[in-house]
Amino acid sequence: MKRSLLIALLCGVVWACPFDQSLREYLSVSFWLPFAKSGSNFERRNIKRSDVAFAGKGEVDATLLGRLRAAYQGDGSLEAAIVAARADVSLNARDREEVELVDAKHDMWLERPTAKGKIEQFLKTAKTPEWLSEARGWLAHILFTEGKFTEAGKIYIDELNRNGSNLSRETLLTSLKLTYEYDGGTHLFTHLEEYFDTPEHAAFAIEVVTNPRRDPLPDAATRYKRVNELLLKHRSLLRGTPLTLLTMRTAMRMGDPSQAIKIAEMVPTASSVRSDPDFLWMFGSAHFVTRDYEGAEAPLLTMFQTLKDNDDPRKAAAAYGLCGVYQKLGLPVEQIRFALWTWHGGSFGSAGAGVDDLSIYWAPSGFDLNLLLDAEAPDDALKQFVEKYPNARDIRLVKYALAVRLARANRYDEAAEIYEAIGQKRRAPRMRELARLSAQTTSEGKYQLAEFLSANPDGVFFNDSLWYRYQTYALIGDTEPRFTKEEREIQIAKERELRDRQEERWRAYLILRDVMREEGHSGLGTKAAGLAIKNLRKLNPRFDREDEIRRADIEVSRWLRSR
Amino acid sequence: MNRRRLLSSCFALALVLCGCGKAAKPRPTEPWATGFWVWNAEAAAPSSAIVDVLYVQAPFSDKVPKAREYWLTFRESNVCPNRIVSPAGQTTIYDPLGDRLVTANIPGWMDALKGRSVRGLQLDIDCPTRSLVDYAKFLAEVRKQLPPGKELSITALLDWFRDGTDIAKVIEQVDEFVPQFYDVGNAYDDPVIAAKVDAEKWAPRFNRFEKRYRIGISTFGRGRLPFSRKLYRAIMPLDVANDRNYRLTSEHNESGELVLNYDPIQGGERTQFIVPTPESVRAAVESAKKMGGYAAGVVFFRWPNAEETLVMPPEEVLGLPLQAAALETEAGDCVAVSCADLYLVRASRFTPAEVEYRIHTSIDIEYAVPSELLPIRVTSPKEMVVRIPPFGAKPKLHLGRVVTSKPAVFTLEVR
Numbered sequence: 001m002k003r004s005l006l007i008a009l010l011c012g013v014v015w016a017c018p019f020d021q022s023l024r025e026y027l028s029v030s031f032w033l034p035f036a037k038s039g040s041n042f043e044r045r046n047i048k049r050s051d052v053a054f055a056g057k058g059e060v061d062a063t064l065l066g067r068l069r070a071a072y073q074g075d076g077s078l079e080a081a082i083v084a085a086r087a088d089v090s091l092n093a094r095d096r097e098e099v100e101l102v103d104a105k106h107d108m109w110l111e112r113p114t115a116k117g118k119i120e121q122f123l124k125t126a127k128t129p130e131w132l133s134e135a136r137g138w139l140a141h142i143l144f145t146e147g148k149f150t151e152a153g154k155i156y157i158d159e160l161n162r163n164g165s166n167l168s169r170e171t172l173l174t175s176l177k178l179t180y181e182y183d184g185g186t187h188l189f190t191h192l193e194e195y196f197d198t199p200e201h202a203a204f205a206i207e208v209v210t211n212p213r214r215d216p217l218p219d220a221a222t223r224y225k226r227v228n229e230l231l232l233k234h235r236s237l238l239r240g241t242p243l244t245l246l247t248m249r250t251a252m253r254m255g256d257p258s259q260a261i262k263i264a265e266m267v268p269t270a271s272s273v274r275s276d277p278d279f280l281w282m283f284g285s286a287h288f289v290t291r292d293y294e295g296a297e298a299p300l301l302t303m304f305q306t307l308k309d310n311d312d313p314r315k316a317a318a319a320y321g322l323c324g325v326y327q328k329l330g331l332p333v334e335q336i337r338f339a340l341w342t343w344h345g346g347s348f349g350s351a352g353a354g355v356d357d358l359s360i361y362w363a364p365s366g367f368d369l370n371l372l373l374d375a376e377a378p379d380d381a382l383k384q385f386v387e388k389y390p391n392a393r394d395i396r397l398v399k400y401a402l403a404v405r406l407a408r409a410n411r412y413d414e415a416a417e418i419y420e421a422i423g424q425k426r427r428a429p430r431m432r433e434l435a436r437l438s439a440q441t442t443s444e445g446k447y448q449l450a451e452f453l454s455a456n457p458d459g460v461f462f463n464d465s466l467w468y469r470y471q472t473y474a475l476i477g478d479t480e481p482r483f484t485k486e487e488r489e490i491q492i493a494k495e496r497e498l499r500d501r502q503e504e505r506w507r508a509y510l511i512l513r514d515v516m517r518e519e520g521h522s523g524l525g526t527k528a529a530g531l532a533i534k535n536l537r538k539l540n541p542r543f544d545r546e547d548e549i550r551r552a553d554i555e556v557s558r559w560l561r562s563r
Numbered sequence: 564m565n566r567r568r569l570l571s572s573c574f575a576l577a578l579v580l581c582g583c584g585k586a587a588k589p590r591p592t593e594p595w596a597t598g599f600w601v602w603n604a605e606a607a608a609p610s611s612a613i614v615d616v617l618y619v620q621a622p623f624s625d626k627v628p629k630a631r632e633y634w635l636t637f638r639e640s641n642v643c644p645n646r647i648v649s650p651a652g653q654t655t656i657y658d659p660l661g662d663r664l665v666t667a668n669i670p671g672w673m674d675a676l677k678g679r680s681v682r683g684l685q686l687d688i689d690c691p692t693r694s695l696v697d698y699a700k701f702l703a704e705v706r707k708q709l710p711p712g713k714e715l716s717i718t719a720l721l722d723w724f725r726d727g728t729d730i731a732k733v734i735e736q737v738d739e740f741v742p743q744f745y746d747v748g749n750a751y752d753d754p755v756i757a758a759k760v761d762a763e764k765w766a767p768r769f770n771r772f773e774k775r776y777r778i779g780i781s782t783f784g785r786g787r788l789p790f791s792r793k794l795y796r797a798i799m800p801l802d803v804a805n806d807r808n809y810r811l812t813s814e815h816n817e818s819g820e821l822v823l824n825y826d827p828i829q830g831g832e833r834t835q836f837i838v839p840t841p842e843s844v845r846a847a848v849e850s851a852k853k854m855g856g857y858a859a860g861v862v863f864f865r866w867p868n869a870e871e872t873l874v875m876p877p878e879e880v881l882g883l884p885l886q887a888a889a890l891e892t893e894a895g896d897c898v899a900v901s902c903a904d905l906y907l908v909r910a911s912r913f914t915p916a917e918v919e920y921r922i923h924t925s926i927d928i929e930y931a932v933p934s935e936l937l938p939i940r941v942t943s944p945k946e947m948v949v950r951i952p953p954f955g956a957k958p959k960l961h962l963g964r965v966v967t968s969k970p971a972v973f974t975l976e977v978r
Contacts, residue, residue: 026898027897027899028897028898029896029898031898032898193598216894288898289898328899478932480895480932481895481897481902481932482895482897482899482900483897484899485900485966486931
């Protein structure tokens with residue numbers, strides 16, 4: 001039983017957390033598309049909703065209205081109860097409206113064609129706000145079942161922001177989700193102009209229909225030409241901020257970032273639109289995709305700084321976008337700053353949970369930061385970062401990476417100091433011991449150094465705080481097609497360098513080879529050769545130098561045989 | 564005549580009129596038809612060919628290729644109806660995998676026929692020869708439930724037609740049968756798929772039933788590991804063709820199919836592919852035409868799915884001109900550069916010699932990331948070369964991703 005539960009739990013975890021190897025998503029066009037929008041993005045703040053039992057769902061008592069409610073809830077004949085309640089002269093206007101609404105709902109549940117007419121009539125005559133909002137909800141439900149999604153959707157949009165509505169927020173958001181799914185599909189596009197009756201409907205329709213997709217729509221050009229035409233035709237309806245944002249959004253979605261920049265530049269400097277996160281995102285995106293990386297920096301930085309809530313996924317998007325900006329501008333210190341911010345909490349996605357709801361794709365693997373700290377950023381950049389941002393969140397990770405780099409450069413004492421400062425109780429003494437061993441110049445001393453390295457695979461030059469088994473999936477510079485030629489060549493070289501420098505066993509082999517050469521077929525030389533072979537044969541496959549390893553193995557083996 | 568007798572007579576008459584009675588003798592003059600089985604209508608490869616007849620495995624789909632006549636085929640592989648449970652009229656089928664009896668879904672089959680402009684229902688059930696009597700009873704049950712105007716067809720194993728079997732009882736229940744001239748041996752042991760269509764041998768055996776029949780001919784191939792007796796569905800010649808550790812030899816088997824043997828140079832097991840050739844298929848069709856009598860066409864197994872390599876495209880089967888190879892490009896999702904995935908489509912299949920394609924670009928290539936199986940090489944700033952190894956083509960080959968500073972136009976040159 002326990003085992004089954006464990007397996008079920010494991011399956012659940014695996015299902016919930018599929019292995020992710022996303023990397024450098026800011027080099028993808030799709031990352032820079034406008035944010036996806038759904039019902040909740042159109043909610044106004046401070047809407048006060050009612051929470052009254054729906055018609056027929058209230059308290060059941062001995063009165064005729066109480067019996068009607070009982071019948072509606074399944075106890076007795078509802079039709080008889082409706083007739084009886086209608087005849088009750090003691091009912092006030094509100095109660096009478098409840099009876100009529102129950103009657104209409106009864107028809108609706110029985111799928112009688114009379115239901116819709118009754119609800120429409122009710123909406124014309126009733127006065128009680130909670131019954132009215134409920135009736136609007138049922139009318140939308142009927143319209144939805146009739147396939148009249150536009151009419152249904154508009155009711156849901158209005159009700160979402162109506163003070164006093166008795167329809168819950170969750171109900172309305174779910175209804176909008178069911179009606180429009182992700183981007184409204186063909187139906188929304190076909191009926192787009194019908195939404196230009198109010199600014200709210202139009203804004204909703206345009207935002208949803210321009211939701212980003214990773215795979216381009218086959219008729220994208222036609223679609224967005226149509227959206228632009230409608231925006232132009234109805235520009236008087238959407239004056240000011242909404243029009244600016246919608247036209248920018250449409251231009252970005254159409255693949256016309258230059259147009260988005262033109263629209264943005266026309267916005268007066270003092271306009272509040274300029275501080276809107278959507279505006280800043282699209283302005284920054286438009287610059288990035290037109291390869292004006294410098295131009296992308298300011299809007300994204302403003303966006304990052306003005307969004308105060310660290311859990312706001314838009315802030316995470318800005319931070320990740322800035323990683324891209326600084327990668328392109330060759331500013332690794334700033335790139336580390338934003339990669340680190342985004343990584344916070346041991347997972348790259350955790351700082352911006354929900355960011356993939358906004359953007360087409362996200363890079364939760366953490367590979368961006370890992371590569372930056374372990375290979376891409378120069379050693380000096382790590383040092384400068386520590387000096388410039390000593391209080392950065394997760395600074396310990398950068399310090400650890402710097403210590404690993406120092407160890408790779410045989411600067412063991414400096415590495416030890418950093419490890420000691422961040423409380424690394426295993427690595428720090430290891431570095432001190434390495435400092436002692438590496439100071440020895442005798443063959444015996446070299447052998448001891450190699451022996452120590454052999455005994456500590458992944459414990460000296462390998463950064464175990466960044467990688468856990470999946471490093472090879474991140475070292476894909478040779479197959480990465482989003483680099484420029486120059487970037488690609490640099491990346492391939494850096495990845496090769498990392499593979500070479502992080503393997504304790506390879507370093508041990510190189511030292512032992514020297515000992516063999518120095519000592520010849522003496523006892524120490526033979527011992528060194530034996531250990532060299534052991535190291536070669538235990539080298540981690542991530543080292544990826546099969547031919548060299550084979551050649552070295554053959555060479556040492558022959559050397560041993562040639563005694 | 565009392566009321567009950569009158570009703571019974573009307574009912575019997577209606578049965579005859581609607582074709583639900585015993586199968587009527589077909590016209591031996593039915594024109595020769597060329598058809599295919601379609602095993603996955605949703606994924607069927609696109610083709611401009613319009614064939615006479617398609618036997619479409621259920622479920623039917625609107626994406627089914629164009630034909631003048633359709634049948635709906637239900638396949639119960641490796642099972643056989645072996646008992647009729649009266650009075651409910653339900654028929655059971657033995658399912659050897661589950662070692663159990665299951666109810667045949669005859670009502671489901673009939674429902675699928677309704678409202679479809681198909682000529683009839685075809686059952687593809689490979690019953691053991693010893694069970695043909697039960698199969699005949701089962702077919703009689705199916706026939707009773709056929710909607711008016713619909714015909715019943717079956718596929719047939721060649722073994723059913725040897726002397727002393729109950730095949731006549733089976734054929735009596737159907738309007739058409741389709742003997743399958745493939746996989747008559749053991750697919751695990753024999754390097755052959757197609758069986759020789761010997762008109763002299765088979766025509767008398769088929770024509771004696773005075774029922775329309777069409778000859779089933781294979782147009783599919785397969786990969787196998789002959790020594791460990793494993794069949795491969797996913798592996799293609801290209802998967803090993805560029806591997807320098809394998810040496811290729813080719814031969815033709817007794818049915819004229821091409822047999823490709825990839826032998827590892829340093830130990831290991833042979834990978835073998837058996838593929839049909841235009842010549843082997845044409846020979847089978849010519850032999851089928853010599854059957855005469857009630858022979859009314861051929862049915863090829865099968866229509867390929869899009870991107871399927873080892874199944875012959877309909878044009879090749881039908882001897883129609885093949886469309887030229889072409890280059891397809893798909894824009895990649897790159898911000899800082901322009902990147903495009905290149906695909907070579909309709910490259911010559913099973914060409915015994917290496918074929919070289921050159922790809923020219925309108926602007927300089929920054930670099931290319933070749934696909935794993937087919938190394939594309941940048942030979943000059945505006946040219947790339949890809950060599951398809953012998954027998955290595957696929958209907959759609961991913962060549963790799965090409966990176967340029969601005970969007971480029973790619974053109975293909977065949978050498």
